[in-house]
Amino acid sequence: MPYEKLPAAVRAWVERVLGSTVISATTQQGGFSPGVAARLVTATGRRAFVKAVGTSLNPKTPELFRREITAMQSMGPLPVVPVLYDVYDDNDWVGMLYEDIDGQLPVHPWVQPEADRVLEAVAELTDALDPSPWPDAPVVAVRSREFLSRWENVLADQLDVPDWMAGRVEELAALARTGLRAQAEGKALAHYDLRADNIILTDDRVVFIDWAHPGLAARWTDTVILHADMRESVRLPALPDDKAITGFIAAIAGGQWWGSAQPAPPGLPTIRAWQRQSALTHLDWVRERLS
Template sequence: MTSLAPPAVGVRTPWEALPTTVRAAVADMLGAPVARAVTQTGGFSPGVAARVTTAGGRRAFVKAVSAEVNPVSPGMHREEARNAAALPPDVPAPRFLGSYDDGTWVALVFEDVAGRQPTVPWRESELALVLDAVGKLSRTLTPAPFDAPTVVESLAEAFRGWQQVIDEGDEGDEGGDGAVLDPWTVSHLPHLAELAASWTGLADGDTLAHCDLRADNILLTEDGRVVFVDWPHARRGAAPWFDLLLMLPSVRAQGGPDPEEVFAAHPLGRDAESDAVTATLAGFAGFMIRNCRQPPPPGLPTLRAFQRAQGEAALEWLRKRLG
């Protein structure tokens, strides 16, 4: 399968556009002013995302955003600051160095990980490394190492996408990115909504889930490590297989293998209860399909097309599971 999803990119704010107060706060955290900043293009944040080097030679990764760029992003950065500070040291994530928050601008500073995102379309060898790391991540985060909102609390409404499409009465209308529901989906909407409604009682557990694993949130290092970045959506109370399920549609959408085959062969997937997987997948597919039909958020022009590709891959997987 060829790569279908567009690159996961937002409209980045350059480092030089940061207010002087923000740059000064970063300099205080790093012990010297930033002498060089290289913007990173992967990921959907519309704010600053830069690898920086200070005048003293120290390297770090800085992300910063203001409510003027996107009203939702500062809240996500604040959540990520709390989550990153609470992650245990044995979790393969960048070390959190500090944050700045003046009520408008929020900046986070992490150690710089000398790595790169996986190649897309996905390469078999790199996917094997990541799949193994996802299994280890789930084991490391079970039981959940810190208190966070639960998966069910956070996603119950979002995973009602099929019912929302029914309630909105726009089954045949073009969505925000031109997406039109296919005839099979339209005819099965009531069943999909009913199926998705049952996921909340089936996908709970004692694992802390990242909840947003995609190629642009993963770094591969030269020494073979897999590092998971961007933790604003981390939620507790998930089944051990939850992250694997949410990740595989994006893998498929970016040229990867059949998600059912990958899931069934993975230790986390083999231990999963079939009805729980199908219901959760129905909820996730509805979330992505309904979202991709909305107007794009400020500063995120490719988000809806990426969600559409994920949603279509999830729906294709779901149809296979439903026979």
């Protein structure tokens, strides 16, 4: 949706905060959320990035934006997150006005220098967010319990599994429960959706964006999620030999494996193939850690 289609009240808020008339708005394509995502330039040369959505576009997305707003306000200024200038919420439209970051997404599949930079930045982010500056954040183990417990469904539905797992599904289900318990005990604030398209690289910064799914989790959660995205393309440092980490990886594998066996939802014909590949990536990782 182009910036010019925003309600007049939202555009007036943008110009009031920036202190000048917007003369250029470049829409940023991609992502999953409807609404406006645009890089702005004002008559005085000031730059900013705006994202905004209304309930008429999607009734659920405004709540995700509100969750991001709370997370950003709780974190305060950190070099690895964008600066939030101001927020807008009229109970219909929700908007965020951020600094404009002149950078690019990491190359995907990952390349080694960028993976090394990002993993170093994730370690910095984790140190800053453990313990969580938002103690009342959603708990990952509660919000994702159903997804992270899918090996039970695989057993109930008698789904086929890779040959090496024959007779071991209950073992992975038990491992997944271990990972879920560790998540329930975690006190760190996790981004919980880290992948290449939620990261911006500049000459001197790594910036983690789109905080729509933050939650209280184990401090290693974001590192594990990123390793899964990176592991088939670059060399990675070994993670601790921790049963809870292996269990979390197994839990994600179960969620994706069961999901890949379901009918495709309307309008998303490729998601099941993607889920199957993700499950196989995580299962290969579990097998490696168990050997």
